[in-house]
Amino acid sequence: MIQRFDHMSIVVKNVAEAKRFFGLLGFKEAVSVVISGETFAKYMGVPGIEAEHVTLVAEGVAPRTEIQLLHYLKPEAKEDHQIRDLSKIGFNHVCFAVEDLEAVLAKMTANGFSARNDVLDYHRRKLVFLDGPEGVTVELSQWY
Numbered sequence: 001m002i003q004r005f006d007h008m009s010i011v012v013k014n015v016a017e018a019k020r021f022f023g024l025l026g027f028k029e030a031v032s033v034v035i036s037g038e039t040f041a042k043y044m045g046v047p048g049i050e051a052e053h054v055t056l057v058a059e060g061v062a063p064r065t066e067i068q069l070l071h072y073l074k075p076e077a078k079e080d081h082q083i084r085d086l087s088k089i090g091f092n093h094v095c096f097a098v099e100d101l102e103a104v105l106a107k108m109t110a111n112g113f114s115a116r117n118d119v120l121d122y123h124r125r126k127l128v129f130l131d132g133p134e135g136v137t138v139e140l141s142q143w144y
Contacts, residue, residue, distance in 0.1 A: 001062075006092055007066035010136055015054060015071045016134035022067050022112055025058035025096060025104070025138075028119065030066075034073070050074040058096075069133075083135040093137035101126045101142035 132138035
């Protein structure tokens with residue numbers, strides 16, 4: 001049985017912009033290293049891997065919640081031309097619960113990050129999708 005959610009990894013071209021996005025949601029950089037070598041190549045299934053690996057931690061959140069950013073130096077990262085298409089098979093989106101959805105949404109849009117839709121009231125929650133780093137869909141949820 002699982003104990004809890006641990007982390008999610010996102011491959012990014014622009015580490016600074018991804019850190020800025022998640023920083024606005026309360027994530028702080030904890031560790032930044034370069035991963036490479038045969039051990040990581042085997043584990044990741046990426047021959048010749050060399051990548052910046054940045055761990056962001058949601059400040060003041062328990063249990064510990066991480067977003068890990070991977071910026072490939074070698075090989076070149078592959079584009080996912082369907083990443084924004086929520087009808088495709090595979091990863092769909094990540095959702096974070098927030099205390100005040102309107103305030104967080106206002107902060108994000110004031111800093112240049114846009115909502116993908118209007119706020120939806122659904123099953124005792126307010127929900128909204130954001131365009132996250134590299135097109136990853138990030139949802140915000142406020143329970144009431």
